[in-house]
Amino acid sequence: MIEKSLRGSTALVTGAGKRLGRAVALALADEGVNIVIHYRSSEDGAKGLGEELKKKGIRYWFIKADFEKKEEYESLIARAVRDSGNLNILINSASIFFKNTLKDVDFDSFTRHMQVNAWVPFALSREFSRHVACGKIVNILDARLVGYDWAHVAYILSKHALSVLTRMTALEFAPSVTVNGVSPGLILPPPGQDESYLDKLAENLPLKRHGGPEDIAAAVVYLLKNDFLTGTVINVDGGRHLMGYKNGPHTD
Template identity: 60%
Template sequence: MKGKTALITGAAKRIGRATALALADEGVNIAIHYNTSEGEAKNLALELESCGVKAWTIQADFDVQEQYETLIERTLELTGSLDILVNNASIFPFEKLEDVTLDSLIKNMEVNAWVPFVLSRSFKELVGKGKIINLEDSRTSGYDWSHIGYIMSKHVLAAFTRYTALAYAPDITVNAVAPGLILPPPGKDQSYLDRLVGTVPLKRHGEAEDIAEAVVFLAKSSFITGEVIYVDGGRHLKEYSNG
């Protein structure tokens, strides 16, 4: 892994940040994609450089077609090479079934499923060889009644993972990590997790580092493709309750 280069989308904070630190710990250079978190991205780059790897920051708004369609090309101009793509950025809007609209569905699909696919396709065309890891969600094994557009988009991302794993073999492996209860969504606090830990067979929530560890495992593996690793304390084994 030492000397390889990874692009991680939405890497400035939370799970993306933990993944950047874990890959850097293996000697991987990191291109930190961000949208609005410029300060956090630049601070992370300094932290990664102090660990002895190269780090770059690159901005793109995944609501803007021109910005995400050029992201892999712009990353290559900065880094010179690319070996790993981690599709981590996402939106998670609260939305009940009765409230879902075509516009909200399209917005979730664009950021959470379409952009990861476009980046994967560009990676195939411009890089040609390496590893792609998509961040899915363990709730695709059941129901999430409170984030309808989001969960639909993660189902589509799961399908893209399987299609691209087949289409891009043997040069590129495509796998996914499906987190469960890890961090409270933006705007919620620890009480959000405390309220839900009872639904987790292992009776606790996970940490961002647990997800990062699974991403590193898939980035290192050369004979796994089309696989999903559930990092959710066994939550996908149970039927999800209402909300």
């Protein structure tokens, strides 16, 4: 593999104010990538990330946008291009994740998940492909795409849509733009849960432990550095994708 330096590139990272989005932004910064920090409500987190980037000597810009508001997400790529002057990487990480089952999922939750987790990443990707001469997109998916996450039905359906869109857009945007994905497994506990929640679920995994945000960030960096990959999804999940639904840790 020929590893390409990312130094001097500029990445828009959605949902960069906290958790995985933040970790990906920091890992890219360590590769010399300037960052457009997208956030919706995590203003303090976004500013904190900006401080970290400043210490690393990395250029950064902030963009606030709610993906449930068309007027905010439709202008996002144009704003990122205008502010940074040189956008060539898009990381679609922002998402919503609410509990529902097939018994109680309603149209509102279905369409909200589809909008934030699939439609907007696609709309941003299409706009990105129109603006850049040459670029790279990484979509953050979910290892639960293998099997069946019965506790987050609207969420997992939206991730299935984004997974299919990853392959469709990889073909559509080639050869100027590559599109790949990373599917995280057990990485961070959902809000209100702590480490013990992950440790218990991790007992069922082939590798018997959960991962960390740095594992996801490293996979994103790998995909961005390899110019010959498109339409590829890496499962970063301790082997979870190898397990059947019935045997898997499917209660999270």
